[in-house]
Amino acid sequence: MAATIRDVAQASGVHVSTVSRTFSAPHLVNPETRNRVLAIAEDLGYRPNRAARALTTGRTHNLGLIVADIANPFFPPLIKAAQAHARLRDYHVFVADTDEDPQVEEELIQTLTKQVDGVLLCSPRLSNRAIEKLSEDVPFVVVNRRLRGMSTVLMDVGHGARLAIEHLTALGHRRIALLAGPAGSWTSREMSDAARAADGIELTVIGPNSPTEHGGIAAAEAVLAADVTAVLAYNDLMAIGLVEGLDERGVEVPGRISVVGVDDIVPGRLTRPKLTTVAMPTEAAGRTAVDLLLQLVGAGETATPALATLATHLIIRDSTGPVPS
Amino acid sequence: MAATIRDVAQASGVHVSTVSRTFSAPHLVNPETRNRVLAIAEDLGYRPNRAARALTTGRTHNLGLIVADIANPFFPPLIKAAQAHARLRDYHVFVADTDEDPQVEEELIQTLTKQVDGVLLCSPRLSNRAIEKLSEDVPFVVVNRRLRGMSTVLMDVGHGARLAIEHLTALGHRRIALLAGPAGSWTSREMSDAARAADGIELTVIGPNSPTEHGGIAAAEAVLAADVTAVLAYNDLMAIGLVEGLDERGVEVPGRISVVGVDDIVPGRLTRPKLTTVAMPTEAAGRTAVDLLLQLVGAGETATPALATLATHLIIRDSTGPVPS
DNA sequence: ATGTTTCGTGCAACCGGTTGCAGAACTTCC
């Protein structure tokens, strides 16, 4: 069995409380005693049991990170960044995948609640109402969804959409289609609001669509029917699918139609043509979300929700070009 | 504050032990009492505290999953599958990223040890020695590395490599290069063993290389110098990079050189030409690893290490073709 | 020399559960 605090106490001839303090409040114990205890602890391979500690302190030093789909290339960089950032602050993170199912999401949060100090909710599928309810039990930070009264990390996709459209209009495009995402998506709404507000273009909104490669392929027909020269897609996966669908129909990108995606996921850099896209600050979002969450955790009841909006930028590659004459 | 077992006990006029048993050994309590307790628990929103339970039972119902790099597209499907499979068995999983650093890996395992019932180690960078040492403290299942005396999940990449080479020879290729992976990699050794054993081909081994897109780009020069007509790359990322590097030099794939990757990651399906590749059963590996681990956890000291070898298969797409005449 | 702080440590209760043991109430059997 692994050494406990009592083993260390016995071996060093002090009371358990002294050993405890050696680790959790070193300044309260005599340097001499402390060193002796530390040496013996080291010797016995003692490591404090975080779960036991959590029982009295109420701090588990764990975070929960809930995403809709781990395998969606958008998330791994965020997970990685969040996890690394948390680790620096001595936090471990549970990662859970809801498979896009709100029901699963809710259950997950409930069973996780007791084991974590806070939960990071990325692109939640749950209703605002449900989230607010659950947030009574555990601090939340929500990524990619606006929720008043709650700490939030947003990526300014509206701005990104404007940049994309400016880029397209500079290339001479006037008739532009927006391939919308899933119905309830905040991101999708932001994008279409931005696109609708753009001057001097004729916008066709196609969708809602499934935010997958398949959704993009399926939309190719509708894009052709819309008779546009450029398309802004909800995300890169759809954009890639669309390029594929257009290719199957002998339509060249960017020769006949220009395509812009959103997210800047890895595959987009590898396809041909390489995808022009709105880069999302996913790593920064992961780090920021952890920071906000720990801030919330530290503040306890007096917590003030914070809102962080992260900038996006346009990466121009090869899937956009001048409007065909 | 969240309701505890004592709140429920008080509210239902029974002793805490009865409440405890209602949840952890229902058959020991009178159905009538049980229902009353359950109703009141429901009412109070009571949920057992897993950490507290772990203290006495020694079972945390948590697993640790350690990978070298979450953002490497190879891992997310495995993580997703493992996590989903664990959840069905009422286990949560900590996911941690070592950033390819053995030091970090070791620390991570140590701090995680007390909080989990077992650890899944995917493509570990740690020495066998270190892993064996650490395995005294917590059950391990190792994925993608052969380690005697320890439960292991392997993907039969040797077989995959043979399939790939058969495919290439059937197309007429004789001079083939193997783009090796990192030096210590078990997978890389398996592949080169298989390739060396193949009959009737002239093999050039290039490497070790960094297992990234960049490594592939960098290897393009060496591939051309080797004067081969086909290349088997350590993984898809490298294969994609190689195709890119060759393209920059005006070399057509598969027109002049055929390229086969390994892993079947998502981007490979999206590039052009679409990548011929050896598909790895990553989801199955994740599930199998969880099964083996839980089996180990259940068995306690009497655990018998098991070995699972998962089949790979070849997916023929567009990056391979007949040898140029 | 005495009174007041400061410092270091021990004591014991507590966090939220689990579990071996014991005993009460109720059955079953002869």
Add this chain to the structure above:
DNA sequence: GGAAGTTCTGCAACCGGTTGCACGAAACAT
């Protein structure tokens, strides 16, 4: 009708830590 089981519940110790409180010793002030 009493002995022997069953079934259900309570008691209390325990898991591995933390922490408020008390107390003795040393350091300081007067």
